Amino acid sequence: MTSATTQAHAPTPSEPGQLKVIQDATCTFCGCVCDDIDLTVKDDHIIEAKRACVLGKAWFLNHSIEDRPSCLVEGQPAMLDEGYDRAAQILTQGKYPIIYGLSDSPCEAQRVAVSIADWIKGTIDTTTSVCHGPSGMAFQGVGEVTCSLGEVANRCDLIMFWGSNPAESHPRHFTRYSLMPKGMFLPNGRKDRTCVIVDVRKTKSAKAADIFIQIKPKKDFEALWTLRALAKGVDLDPDQVQRETGVEYSVWVDLMERMKGCKYGVIFFGMGLTMTRGKHANSEAILALTRDMNAFTRFAAKPNRGHGNVTGADNVVSWRTGYPFGVNHSRGYPRFNPGEYTTSDTLANREADCAMTIACDPLANFSQPAREHLAAIPFIALDTKETPTTRAATVAFTVATYGINTGGTVYRMDDVPIPLRPAFPSPHPSDYDVLTAIEQRVKRILGVQG
């Protein structure tokens, strides 16, 4: 059962030489998902992206239609139908099919991908498993006290970043949401806020901080537990604290006073925390610290998610299967086990015998054993551009770019769903179109009527 809600906002082709302006378009380049971009389009090119940051400008302005076939089968140009047929054959013939990626697709396409995984009794996994998967697991352990980004703008007077470098990864984070906005209860904007950045190195973001705390590498967990202990009034040995964290005890005491004294604090954490030693124990510590702080004041935590719609992927996979990522359907129903059903594992353990990758490049990013195994099995790759993964794929589809050529829905890192306003059409099919065509064939082969 597939939805009718798709491509509703298909872009209209522009007249040659005419300027067309798309107001309030959405940038999907990072988790900020800025939806206030005004795009000027001329001859199927974006010539201006008003309000976008450097990354966003590059994303919009450098976009051109890939001059390559929409479909390649074993490296040779092929008709789309041939590609769809072949893809459906591969996916239905495997004993352990896996589908991976999803974080750069709109929810509408993600939903179809999960459907296919269900019909073929396959495993579905998203890039969450390699970035904020540990936060997801920590979340399942302790929960989370959080808030929307507009709430940060309106209420938060203490802004902390931990292992996150928004100046480079989320360039408009400071101006749009966290530091600069004049909020309802912070009429003076930046002047009404204190910014604290904790990291193992002096990042570009550090200069935005009122207080920068440089901790010893791989000592995030110790630092967070120091704060938890201080919050609870536990006596600590100052020398030991300094030895463990690389930071003077008095700095932590001062920070805790500020944390207790603020009206509403927030900690944004990044992969510097979730992907270093401790992984989900680190995320758990930050979520637990945040929870503890609510005994004194209001406090929230938020992972600074990267890819445009990775949050949408978490949501779609959760509402359809009950689990956020790493979901196996081999028994006909969803099972969840990170470390077993996550893609880096199903590949490295040589369990997967066919695959479909959607808008991701495992052949560039995964471990050697995982890459070797993927290259050795038949697989389908969907991407907007040529990558090491599409080059090695049995069937490769060049798809239109979401948010530029196609519409749909993306979720911001605070779970706020936002519609896309595409600028101009692409000759390539959307990932939604490709996945829908594959799903139809898969259902026919398997005798599914639903």
Added chain:
Amino acid sequence: MSLPDYTKISQGIVYDPANGIDGEVRDIWILDQHIVDAPTDRAIRPARVIDAQGLVVMPGGIDMHCHIAGPKVNTARKMRPEEKRRDKQMPRTNIAHSGTLGSVPSTFATGYKYSALGYTTAFDAAVPPIGARHAHEEFDDTPCIDKGFYVLMGNNHYVMQSLMQQEPGKLKAFIAWLLNATKGFAPKLVNPGGVEVWKSKQAGNVSGLDTKVDHFEVTPRQIVGGVARAAAELGLPHPVHIHCNNLGMPGNWETTLETMRALEGHRGHITHIQFHSYGGGEGDENTFNSKAIPLADYVNSHPNITVDVGQVLFGETTSMTGDGPLGYFLSKIYGGKWFSADTEMESGCGITPIKYRNKSLVHALQWAIGLEWFLLVQDPWRVVMSTDHPNGGSFLAYPQIIRLLMDSTYRRDILKTCPPEVRQRSSLADIDREYTLNEIAIITRAGPAKILGLANKGHLGPGADADITIYTPNENAEVMFEMPRVVIKSGRVLVEQGEIRESLIGKTLHVQPLYDIEMEADIQKWFEKYYSIRWRNYPVDLSYLHQSCVIPTRHGDLQG
């Protein structure tokens, strides 16, 4: 030209309280998606006959208060992998998607399970407006039932601001605008004012109807009264759905009574009233008791008020609420994982796992108070079946509740397993009333349809949606209601004896009240000052609804 393709349900024992039919043997004719009169031309034969001889025929069930879609529900799914592993599994079939259960089933599982239970319509009770698009996306993946949602407004800044500025015109326009923008069904107030205070200070909340909300200088009483009046002026089919302040607190019954008074005679629905009917002093378990009698007396004598119960069942579940401070309170009691989310300008949210134990006096009293409510409200048209799924328990427990209502011996047997003090602190042991099948049909379908203003649902007269459930009678009502013989939705047989035969996506029920478009400029000015998303990207357009079904208001609708 082809002949009309009739289906006839033949010779069933029909319970159709809205049309005054109480267990009469009748035929029911269906054409396409609707119930129709029997064709006058006797020569016309139905294309299909469903033999219902000896079976009970009722309209499809309507759940008017549950939590099945949107940000909070989905967060609860992500948060609770452990209970899904333990529960029954739902493998895919050649017709149906797979799914997971636990207290918060996945979307497909939710649709199939409601359908298999004989329910054909359900309303999610608490969607933050900024998450409306998300709720609609989930609805699109929730098959077999029609659905809609209520829009959280009780802590909305514009609502409070227009009350503070004494601008009822602005308030009315805003409510209409917001319902249109979200494609929602009704205004919902959750702990009016209290959630805003929770956002502004540690353990913040309001203490009663007359506490001033910081910054906005309005009281919960003003919010309840103001929204109820505006909703009446808009002629909404379901004017206002209220989760009172102080949910779960000993002594909260007075808050509930004051909330009813704050309606000032306007129509209003008080939800999961069981959780709001407690006597006793703060934090003192020894004084915790039932105040269902005085509250039910008030309801009995005030026809503007309707309630659903929020029955508690013993066992584990997940509490999820738009009531942020309540989530904090419960998480401290149970000590498990806790999720809280504050949403800009609009609302809050709290989620935590909980467990109701029959050996706990408080929990056993909650169980008893719920049943008292069903049995003490004299007019069954004004009390509705609910567990506040999953807060009091799963919707899958409805058959068990039906048995508790129809069988006083069974009820007494369960009561015996509870601490003996329950008998002194509630009136349950003294009530002999047993529900009839007709009354069950009222509290599970005809009543909610009427309270929601759904003219085409909850009955079996010509023009009604062909949403019909056929049960095999059984002495044990739980057995009878837990596995209907046949479930028909929009004229199609979706379920037979618990098996899914066919699937469809279902309609989305929403309202489009008319309002003064000139007022939009003021709303836009406010919106653009403080929201983190753009004004133009906020409204949900029709492309998100698989099939839109606009329920008319009494005072006019926007077109399109």
